[in-house]
Amino acid sequence: MTPAAPSWLSQVNWRKVGIFVVSLFLFILAIQLLKSGAKVLVPFIRDGLAVRNMWNALGFGWLFAYLVLSGSPVAATALTFFDAGAIDKVGTFAMIAGSRFGASFIVLGLGFVYALRGHERKVSLAMGLLSLLVTYAIYVPALLIGYWLLQAGTLDGFHPHSAQSELNSLMDVVFNPLVAGANTSLAYILPTPWPQLCLFALGFGVLWYSLNLIDHSLPDMKLKEGAFGGMARMLYRPLVTFALGAGITTITMSVSVSLSLLVPLSARGYIRRENVIPYIMGANITTFVDTLVAALLIRDPGAFTVVLIEMLSVAFVSLLILFLIYHPYERGLLRLVEIIGASNRNLAVFLAIIVIIPVALMFVR
């Protein structure tokens, strides 16, 4: 007689576990491909795109995220550019911040499309605008703090490289032959520097795909409203909601995915204004978890420091707001959302501004 399997084993969604393992494998492979191909892009980034200072890097990350409709692949790519020497620490820091500015636009873009399809603009765009404005309002002061921390070199010695050596050797054994194989195959058919460029493009594609795959591998968290009886009450305290946003986004690694998990809280797809701002603030910090993992995979202590400082400066500004000026900040943002969403003209002006700013940043010398 065969012993029965433990009940929790039967409840595991093995398909999702499989997807997660594959997505993780692809994520690591993508980072290695990007790392290998990035070196050839150094002249293009420095001279072609003229990314030479912090402001250029900010604008570049911002526009790049618009282009690929996602922030995380851009943030990971910034680290490979840093590793290749195309941008310095401050530039990397700024490019990662720019990727968040661009990524927030996607939520707004979705709201805009939704509004174009005939739904009332004011409510359709509110979430996207709010998400965008929270990100701007936090990251602008966080940029200054991060810049100061990077210049001071305060956290330069803080990276977990020693504990990683065994993991690194294992990764070398598995991924180096794959990257080298791809490189050699491309070199057979393409002249220099196209093999490296293709490697980079392939890496970016795999990274983008793997991040999407990670979203799909997440367990179904759509709980019934009743299950949140007590939690809905807890959500009311900004600091608790902030922690929840940070916690859930650590698992989901995506602000938009973690926001959508709030839907069952009301069952009707609504969320309280009081809860959403701190939730986005928390999510904005831990959305860097995948970038932090990418920094570890790149094995450059500087890359790890940059991401850590990004997270710490965003966390510091968020907590400062939560403890000191939360209510005026909340009122101000909601008022701004109302003003921007009040008419097509206001919205068009706002959209124009957030397209012009990153373009203008690229020309700062």
Place this chain on the structure above:
Amino acid sequence: MQILIGTDGTRVSKIATDFGVMVARAASAELTLFGVATTPNAETNLRAAFAEVQRQLPVAAHEKISAGQAADEIIAEARSSLYDFLIVGSRGRRGLARLLFGSVASRLARYSPIPALIVKGRRTAVLRVLACTSGDARGERPARWAGQIAQWFNAEVTILHVMSQMLLAPGVKQDELGVSADTAIADATREGQHLQRAMALVREHGARNTIRPRLRYGLVLEEVVAEANEGDYDLIVIGAHESPLPNDALSGLAKYLFDDVADQIISALNRPVLVVRSS
């Protein structure tokens, strides 16, 4: 009806006792004057304050004096006897002063086992009552109390529900966000049904004057304060979460986890506020 009035003889307490006497007269209630002597000489002052109140009453009130921390003693008294609600004044400390010295009224509003009427600002009549309801079963208690108070004073009652919800995801129906109370009732939306139920409760509990439903959209605190000031209400009735136990580890944790909108409303308004907890 048994009412407990906490007083320390100060100007703020005088405003609260005057309001309490007015309520007691309207409700034909029995009063207990309760003072906490924090210094050896305080008892004499309290007796004098009690005597002044007694002169306004047709039937003598009970008098009790205790020693210790004001909020703790009042809560203990509220627990030990069969009072229907308590009345205290509030200095209205805000900001740093509130952080440093705390607020007895705020502590009572949070921990009182019975409804607590926090009196701020002098009111000589109760003509308009605002009942703020949360949209669930908890929100029905303020409606009951509003009905009862409206009966005592033949006051008008407005039942307010604030929808702070915003649309979270595309594809969700947004028809219910922005309609008036009358439309919500006519369409039998969740909020409309709740308002209708609350209106029935107000009526059941004795209100004879006008009862109006009201829906507002925005941040709960902001909208309640705006409605209270715009409508110049004489008394605000608000619901609150179950009262936690003071000096209890879990309650201490709860204090940090759960937002206390009731306390924020008391702090923001210069009007009497009755806090009705769900327990």
